[in-house]
Amino acid sequence: MIIDAHAHVAYWEELGISGSAENCIRLMDRYGIETSCISCSRALRGDFVRGNRETLAAIEQYPGRFLGYAVANPLYGDEAVAEIHTCIKDLGFIGCKFHVSHTLIPYADVRYDPLFDAVRGLDVPVLCHTFDGCGGLAACAARHPDVTLIAGHMGGYRWDEGCIAGARYPNIYLELCCSCSERGIVESAVAAVGADRVLFGTDLGMLDPATTLLKVYDADISETDRRKILGGNMARLLKLEGASQ
Numbered sequence: 001m002i003i004d005a006h007a008h009v010a011y012w013e014e015l016g017i018s019g020s021a022e023n024c025i026r027l028m029d030r031y032g033i034e035t036s037c038i039s040c041s042r043a044l045r046g047d048f049v050r051g052n053r054e055t056l057a058a059i060e061q062y063p064g065r066f067l068g069y070a071v072a073n074p075l076y077g078d079e080a081v082a083e084i085h086t087c088i089k090d091l092g093f094i095g096c097k098f099h100v101s102h103t104l105i106p107y108a109d110v111r112y113d114p115l116f117d118a119v120r121g122l123d124v125p126v127l128c129h130t131f132d133g134c135g136g137l138a139a140c141a142a143r144h145p146d147v148t149l150i151a152g153h154m155g156g157y158r159w160d161e162g163c164i165a166g167a168r169y170p171n172i173y174l175e176l177c178c179s180c181s182e183r184g185i186v187e188s189a190v191a192a193v194g195a196d197r198v199l200f201g202t203d204l205g206m207l208d209p210a211t212t213l214l215k216v217y218d219a220d221i222s223e224t225d226r227r228k229i230l231g232g233n234m235a236r237l238l239k240l241e242g243a244s245q
Helices: 021-031 041-045 048-061 074-090 110-122 135-143 159-168 185-193 210-218 223-237
Strands: 003-012 017-019 035-040 066-071 095-098 126-129 149-152 172-175
Touching: 003 021, 003 041, 003 048, 003 149, 003 223, 017 021, 021 035, 021 048, 035 041, 035 048, 041 048, 048 066, 048 074, 066 074, 074 095, 074 110, 095 110, 110 135, 135 149, 135 159, 135 172, 149 159, 159 172, 159 185, 172 185, 185 210, 185 223, 210 223
Parallel strands: 003 035, 035 066, 066 095, 095 126, 126 149, 149 172
Antiparallel strands: 003 017
């Protein structure tokens, strides 16, 4: 089973990219991805409540193929906390997605504290965008040691910092999708945190799944570790029925 821990629906109009649910399913089927954990690009860049409902619509259109991340913006305080509770407790979302590049608020900022408190009480992971290194997420991991944090892109071009942060903080998981593809990224992540804390993701909608899929298939790791990364770890993290290594 392959589970994509980092995917999107909706559009990036300025880039001419279609992230429609239909297009995502087409690509998932092409590459054998059973389930994708999605957030909505509109929620990340604008109206997070409306965007989360677009995520819900995709989940309902393709039951079992999509799982939802609730996007929330710390600038909106109580409204953001309420939206997290609604999405996860009432709508069945499996975690949250925070994006520092859009809010421009560091993850360790006190304005995030109510959101992380809500996540902690709901026992779900948070996927955090980390394309400029993981220094901010490392500070957040120290501030919120009992919240499971997924380092989206594991630091991007500064993925070595992601490995350092993950090695230091056991509540950080490293997620592999990125537009940079140096040799050895997967092996370095496994060496830093162990295969149990490395997750397959694609940035579906923005990137073709082949980008990360071939990183994992070509990595010099055991088949057992490969299965963990491609789906076993995310299934365990989300407590999915029948999850195994």
